[in-house]
Amino acid sequence: MKNKNLRILVARIDRIGDVVLSTPIPREIRKFQPDSFVSVLVRKYTRDVYLNNPNVDEIIIFDGDDDKIPKTFWQLVAEIRKYKFTYAFMLLPNEKLNWILFFAGIPNRIGVGHKLYQFLSVSKFVDRKKYISLRHEADYCLDMVRKIGIETKSFEPEIFLSVEEIAKRDELKKKFAPNGEKLIGINTTSGKSSPNLSLEEYKKLIKLLCVEKNIHVMVTDNNPPVEIKNIDSVIYPNIDLPLRESIINFSTLDVLLSASTGPMHICSALKVPTISMFCPLPACSPKLWGPLGNESEIILPEENYCSTVCSGDPHICDFSGKGGIDSSIVYNRVKLFMTNKSG
Numbered sequence: 048m049k050n051k052n053l054r055i056l057v058a059r060i061d062r063i064g065d066v067v068l069s070t071p072i073p074r075e076i077r078k079f080q081p082d083s084f085v086s087v088l089v090r091k092y093t094r095d096v097y098l099n100n101p102n103v104d105e106i107i108i109f110d111g112d113d114d115k116i117p118k119t120f121w122q123l124v125a126e127i128r129k130y131k132f133t134y135a136f137m138l139l140p141n142e143k144l145n146w147i148l149f150f151a152g153i154p155n156r157i158g159v160g161h162k163l164y165q166f167l168s169v170s171k172f173v174d175r176k177k178y179i180s181l182r183h184e185a186d187y188c189l190d191m192v193r194k195i196g197i198e199t200k201s202f203e204p205e206i207f208l209s210v211e212e213i214a215k216r217d218e219l220k221k222k223f224a225p226n227g228e229k230l231i232g233i234n235t236t237s238g239k240s241s242p243n244l245s246l247e248e249y250k251k252l253i254k255l256l257c258v259e260k261n262i263h264v265m266v267t268d269n270n271p272p273v274e275i276k277n278i279d280s281v282i283y284p285n286i287d288l289p290l291r292e293s294i295i296n297f298s299t300l301d302v303l304l305s306a307s308t309g310p311m312h313i314c315s316a317l318k319v320p321t322i323s324m325f326c327p328l329p330a331c332s333p334k335l336w337g338p339l340g341n342e343s344e345i346i347l348p349e350e351n352y353c354s355t356v357c358s359g360d361p362h363i364c365d366f367s368g369k370g371g372i373d374s375s376i377v378y379n380r381v382k383l384f385m386t387n388k389s390g
Contacts, residue, residue, distance in 0.1 A: 053083040056135040056153065058144055059093075060109045062240070063290070063309030067091040067204045067316050068074060068185040072164045073102035075199040076192060088128060088144075095291035096313075105130070109230040111146075120147060127151040137170075144171060153290040153378075157191050176333065181286040181334050203340030204316040212295050220299045223282055229385060231256055232297065232314075234305035235267050235275050240338075240363035241359075243306035243313040244372065251374035252304070253278055256381065265300065266309055269293060302384060304377060307336050315341040320388075322346065322380055324372055328353060331361045346380055348372055 055076055056126035059063035059069040072084045086105040087097050094106050107126060111118035118126075120143065128151040131239070135148045137158040148156050149168040156170040164171075165172055173190045185202040193199060194364055208216065224230050233256075235249045256264050257280050265282040266275055276283070285293040297303065297313050300318040305311045314321050322344045325333040333345045353359065356368040366372035 048067045048206075050132060053080055054130065054132045054134070055083060055106075055129070056086050056088055056132045056134060056148075057138070057150070058088040058142060059138045060088065060107075060141060061139045062238075063093055064095065064292040064312040065139070065184075065239075066096045067206070067309070067312040068102070068183075069352065070096065070206065071101065071185055071202045072136070072188060072192060072200075075203065076197060077188060078200065079192075079197045080371060084130075086132070088127070092290060094292060095289065096206060096316075098291060099209045099212075100205075101207065114226060123147050124150045127153070134195060138188055138191065140165075146328075155195070175254045178197055183337070183339065184335055185339060187272050204312065205242065205340075206294060206313065207316075208295065208298060212298075216295050217288055217300045219284075219296065223265065223284070223299060224263055226261075228261050229301045230263055230265055230299055231263045231381065232267045232300040232303040232305075232310075234267045234303060234308060234310040236270075236274060237306040237308040237361045241307040241331055242361050242366060242376070243308075243322070244374070245365040246272050246361070247368060248365075248367075250278070250373045251273060252377055255374060255378045259382075262385075265296075266301065267293070267297065268299075301388075302381070304381065307331065307333070311338055315339050315343065317341075322377070322384060324366065325375070326353065326357075326361050328359075328361060328362060344380065344384060346372055346377060 057072050064271050076083055076085050078360050084104050086107055087103055088109055090109045090110050091108050097103050099105050124147055132153045132157045135153045137144055137192050138161055140159050143163050144165045154222055158170050158172050189199045189202055237243045253264055255260055269283050271284050282297045298317045300319050303314045306324050311321050311323050318341045320342040321338045324346045327347055348366055352370040356370055357364050
């Protein structure tokens with residue numbers, strides 16, 4: 048399909064990691080048709096993922112710039128309508144968004160699944176009933192553009208730093224590691240979106256790494272838990288920072304340690320190495336949610352852990368117990384990773 052008037056809106060109004068995994072869409076559209084007009088619709092707190100992206104013409108904010116006065120339904124309709132989009136991709140099923148795109152006059156709207164409101168609004172859909180955990184979520188996202196005949200070649204995410212941001216990154220690197228130390232980032236929280244180490248184990252891990260020569264530890268959480276705060280010699284660069292400034296700090300790292308969470312996807316899009324703890328359950332699998340395009344290592348519990356020890360609920364699992372993951376296991380993997388990199 049070649050269409051000189053291709054004007055596409057990519058709507059991804061959920062969390063940071065999901066928004067990062069949508070970044071291949073504008074790139075693949077532009078590769079297929081360079082003169083297309085591509086916009087993204089995201090929430091205010093995730094728009095920084097798309098700043099400086101050369102494949103995006105416009106970033107539209109779903110919830111508005113003023114936290115006290117959010118955009119109304121009809122304000123969004125009017126704002127989107129003025130762009131005269133020919134296609135809209137709704138990557139997260141959302142009834143309000145569905146009707147906003149309908150009343151905005153976008154003739155071709157594609158969503159996920161079989162919701163009644165999609166049927167009533169005559170929206171097309173991408174069927175994910177035959178969900179295959181061997182495919183990555185970013186690859187699933189590209190099914191939207193494949194449905195309208197756009198050929199895709201890569202589903203690696205990307206975040207772009209400006210020339211000024213690259214200079215700032217280099218200055219920060221010298222500040223955080225003045226003698227060329229390796230910067231190890233540790234993100235301790237995951238919003239309970241995936242299994243994660245307990246804070247007690249994270250504290251043990253941090254203290255193990257802090258005694259290593261030529262390593263500086265950075266806790267990268269925007270709001271670190273009380274148990275993790277004020278540890279001697281640890282750097283806390285992201286506290287209360289806007290996302291874009293945190294992204295620059297992430298770009299200084301030599302490796303990030305975390306569970307499957309937004310900062311892991313940010314680092315993968317920046318090509319920063321990651322060591323990530325994952326659950327092997329299909330819905331949480333690294334084949335579905337793992338880092339893409341960067342140097343990465345995955346740490347999994349032992350094969351029978353989920354069936355014999357774990358509660359089976361990935362939202363509360365902390366990898367504890369026989370066959371799980373603890374601070375010493377992660378520490379040894381980090382040491383091996385750093386040895387291999389220096390070698």
